[in-house]
Amino acid sequence: MTETAESENRTDQGGAAPAVGISGITKRFGEVAAVDDISLEIADGEFFALLGPSGCGKTTTLRMIAGLEFPTEGSLQIFGQEVGTLPPNKRPVNTVFQNYALFPHLNINDNVGFGLKMTKVPKRQISSRVDEALAMVRLTHMGERKPTQLSGGQQQRIALARALVNRPKVLLLDEPLGALDLKLRQEMQGELKSLQRELGITFVFVTHDQEEALTMSDRIAVMDRGQLLQVDPPEAIYERPANRFVADFIGQTNLLEGTVQDATTVCLLNGARIPLTTGLEAGTQVAVILRPERATIGPRSDAIAGRSAVDGVVRSITYLGNAIVYRVGLDWMEIEVREENRPDAHRLDIGADVTVSWDDRAVAVVTE
Amino acid sequence: MTVLEDPPAGAAPEPIALPTDDAAVATPEFERAAERAASRRGFFIALPAYSYLILFFAIPLVIVMIYSFGTRNRFGDTELANWNLDAYRKLTEPLVRDIFFRSLWLAVLTTVICLVIAYPFAYFLATRSPTIRNLMLVFVMIPFWSNFLVRNFAWRVILGTDGPFSRATEAVGLGESRILFTPTAVVLGLVYGFLPFMILPLYAAIERIDLGLVEASRDLYASGWQTFRRVLLPLSMPGVVAGSILVFIPSLGAYVTPEILGGAKTTLMGSYIVTQFLTARNWPVGASLSFTLTVIMLFATILYFRKGGRTL
Numbered sequence: 080m081t082e083t084a085e086s087e088n089r090t091d092q093g094g095a096a097p098a099v100g101i102s103g104i105t106k107r108f109g110e111v112a113a114v115d116d117i118s119l120e121i122a123d124g125e126f127f128a129l130l131g132p133s134g135c136g137k138t139t140t141l142r143m144i145a146g147l148e149f150p151t152e153g154s155l156q157i158f159g160q161e162v163g164t165l166p167p168n169k170r171p172v173n174t175v176f177q178n179y180a181l182f183p184h185l186n187i188n189d190n191v192g193f194g195l196k197m198t199k200v201p202k203r204q205i206s207s208r209v210d211e212a213l214a215m216v217r218l219t220h221m222g223e224r225k226p227t228q229l230s231g232g233q234q235q236r237i238a239l240a241r242a243l244v245n246r247p248k249v250l251l252l253d254e255p256l257g258a259l260d261l262k263l264r265q266e267m268q269g270e271l272k273s274l275q276r277e278l279g280i281t282f283v284f285v286t287h288d289q290e291e292a293l294t295m296s297d298r299i300a301v302m303d304r305g306q307l308l309q310v311d312p313p314e315a316i317y318e319r320p321a322n323r324f325v326a327d328f329i330g331q332t333n334l335l336e337g338t339v340q341d342a343t344t345v346c347l348l349n350g351a352r353i354p355l356t357t358g359l360e361a362g363t364q365v366a367v368i369l370r371p372e373r374a375t376i377g378p379r380s381d382a383i384a385g386r387s388a389v390d391g392v393v394r395s396i397t398y399l400g401n402a403i404v405y406r407v408g409l410d411w412m413e414i415e416v417r418e419e420n421r422p423d424a425h426r427l428d429i430g431a432d433v434t435v436s437w438d439d440r441a442v443a444v445v446t447e
Numbered sequence: 448m449t450v451l452e453d454p455p456a457g458a459a460p461e462p463i464a465l466p467t468d469d470a471a472v473a474t475p476e477f478e479r480a481a482e483r484a485a486s487r488r489g490f491f492i493a494l495p496a497y498s499y500l501i502l503f504f505a506i507p508l509v510i511v512m513i514y515s516f517g518t519r520n521r522f523g524d525t526e527l528a529n530w531n532l533d534a535y536r537k538l539t540e541p542l543v544r545d546i547f548f549r550s551l552w553l554a555v556l557t558t559v560i561c562l563v564i565a566y567p568f569a570y571f572l573a574t575r576s577p578t579i580r581n582l583m584l585v586f587v588m589i590p591f592w593s594n595f596l597v598r599n600f601a602w603r604v605i606l607g608t609d610g611p612f613s614r615a616t617e618a619v620g621l622g623e624s625r626i627l628f629t630p631t632a633v634v635l636g637l638v639y640g641f642l643p644f645m646i647l648p649l650y651a652a653i654e655r656i657d658l659g660l661v662e663a664s665r666d667l668y669a670s671g672w673q674t675f676r677r678v679l680l681p682l683s684m685p686g687v688v689a690g691s692i693l694v695f696i697p698s699l700g701a702y703v704t705p706e707i708l709g710g711a712k713t714t715l716m717g718s719y720i721v722t723q724f725l726t727a728r729n730w731p732v733g734a735s736l737s738f739t740l741t742v743i744m745l746f747a748t749i750l751y752f753r754k755g756g757r758t759l
Contacts, residue, residue: 147662167665180663184681193677194667241667 096159098123098249098281099144104153106139113139115305116153121249121283121298123158126275128284128292131302132328137285138253140302144283145174145251158248168197173242174251178258179234181226187213187237188222194245212244215274232263239271249281256291268295289329293317301325322447326368333374333414334445335367345444348411353387354439365444371417373441376405377425379432388436389414393427407435508741515735523728534735543719543736550716553630554698557637561645561694562687564638569649569686570679574658584650587643595640599707602636603627606708628710636704641697645690652686653679688751696744716740 099121106114114136121127129137142148143155146167155163162170173194181190188209189196195205213219216236226234235255242250255271256264272295275282286292292299293313300310301324309321320326323334337347345355345367357365382388391407391414405416405427416435418424427433518529537543572583590598606612606627613624626632656679664674680687702717709715714722716736723733 145666147666167662168668168670172666174663174666176659176663178657178659180657180659182660182663182678193664193669197668197670197673197677245667 096156097121098125098158099127099283100154100156100159101140101144102154104140104143104155105151106136106143106148107151112305114143114150117302117305117307119300119307119310121281123281124279126272126282126284126295126297128286128296128299129302130286130289130292130299130328133287134304135302136305137287137302141174141251141253141283141285144249145172146170147174171248172251173245173247174253175235175238175242175255177254179226179238181234181237181241183226185225186222187218187224187226187229190226190237191222191241191244193241198245208244212240215243216240231258232267235259235267239274243274243278243280247280249283250275252282252284254285254287257286257288264291271295293329301328303328319443320368320445322445323366326366326445331371331415331417333369333371335369335412335414337365337367339363339365347389349389349409351387351389353442355442355444357444359444359446363446365446368443368445369414369437370441371404371415372402372419374414374416374435374437376407376416376418376427376433376435378427378434380434383436385439386436387439387442388434390432390434393429393431393433396427396429405433407433508738511734511741512738514730515738517731517734519729519731525730534729534731535739537732538736538739546714546716546719549630549713550699553634553637553715554695554701556634557641557698558645558691558695560634560638561642562691565642565645565649565690566683566687569646569653572646572650573653573656587646590639590643596703596707598640599636599704602632602639603707606632606635627708628713630709630713632708633701633705633713633715636708637698637701640704641694644693644697648689648693649683649686652683652689656682688754692748692751696748699744700740 097120099119101117101119103116103118104114105112105116117136117140129140131137139148143150143163144157146162146165146169150163153163154161157171182193185193188206191212192205192209195208200208209222210219213222216239218233218236218240221229221233221237226237229237235258238255252271256267259267268291271282284292284296293316296313298310298312299316301308301316301321303324309316309325311319311321316325317329320329326332326334335347337345337353339357339359339361340346340352341361342358343354343356344352345357345365346352347367353367355367357363359365379390389409391409393405394408394413395406397404397406400420402420403418403424403426405418407414407416414435513527514525515534516530516532517525517527518531518533520526572580575583604610606624608623608625608627610624610627612626616622616624626635660678660682661674664678665671669677700717701715702721705713705715705718709718720733720736723729723736727733
């Protein structure tokens, strides 16, 4: 029944309508704009991450899609249908809450069946769909328990089942893995991803964890202070960040300040010239993005063709097990270099004179 | 000024005294002794409250019970001899039965009205900012600043034929108000008097509920009403139970309010018991009625608490 309704709906929209269409959305709390005039389209079946530091407006954006906040202005559409002013119970979306928000007075079956009961689905269907959903998150035979009798990871899966059992058109996840410990979080990341692929439902995912966003998403929207800074697939976000904030927020970054000298050269602060095609006008202030894992460190040596190099002194060493991170003092700043812990890796001591070099193709620049 | 004095030059600093014997080594005996001490401490902390309850509740209740089995002689005195159940037989008479059910009905009505008024208010209160919350809680308490008796007489003035209420009904053409000395006036007075006892436990219960659950419920397609019915109400049940008990029990045994605002035709249990003791001088009947009432309330309370406890 639902499926026919859905397919009709889609043909109505010509199949072109995005799962979530946001245009010119602003949310002000008093004088503060938590979300400031953002526009965004999330495609059907996409795993989409809203990423940013706390207070950047990502959760407010998600809550507006859910209907838990009403936008101050702008248009908000779900599969082409304007929903900005609808209450949450009138929207074809469900949310997995950060603290799970399982109903403590109901057992697991009733928690998962809550949405179906509210939409007056016949009792027999409810119990079979609840069983199905519990099987999907691999928690059968737990139906009679109360939420407090489950572990955090299990509660997280129940929250997921409780949302997915309603077959929402869009599933919203508000930092769903934030409360889990690292091992469990990584496990759940994989599970979420494969579940999303299987179901083909659009997932919109809020996180402040850039690694999580990179691992799981098809596309990432990086937000800061209510603004959208960049919306791109993970590779593009990491390799071609739009500005310093994105470069700095996603992964570890060394930002080497410099000036464009000509079409193929950038002059660093210490006067070193590195070959880099920027396509920018001469004299433009830029920052060269050097990822710690893309630089190589070794004893002081001469330049090698095709590689840029700077000289420095090892200031500190952090042993990570799988890698060693060196902080290297240059004349004008400190940078980080990450050396994979291979048998042939250079083992350097604090105070050692070193040369840090990188492939000319390994760096990018940002202007803002 | 300085507490720590510098040691005289050349003198070795005094070493910190560390326990050199085995006194601090843990043993099962010590653990048991510590547990016993803790439980003894608990007993002494609770002692004042226990003494109060025994002295002013348990012992008087036993005395009342003893008197209920006594005999009234022809001078109106009670003889603690010839133990019998006559007083209890009297309770089955239609007159007493009518009074009992009238009291019960008014108490139930008062409790329900209090609940209906207090719940939305308590919810409103629990969802405000802390500043507004505290301010409004003070407002709830303000009636307690003046005496209960005085406030009941105030209602008598307000509801009387010359009072502002009557004048208001006359002004809008409804004629002189005849509320005073009716059961309506009694319920009005009881609701007025006991409303704070409903608001406070309800507020405490609702305030504890994670409002994220309300959002989750709305997100799962529940309307506002369904959310109240399926999430808020069950989770606030402890407050509903506590508030209902705090209103129902004093309403059932109310004496002052029915005396002042009720008429001769609306005798309630409290008044009837007083009459038995003071006017009819039939102590055994008054005592049997008091004792029966106390026992009924005790069992009702236990049952209600059990039921409320399960929904937690």
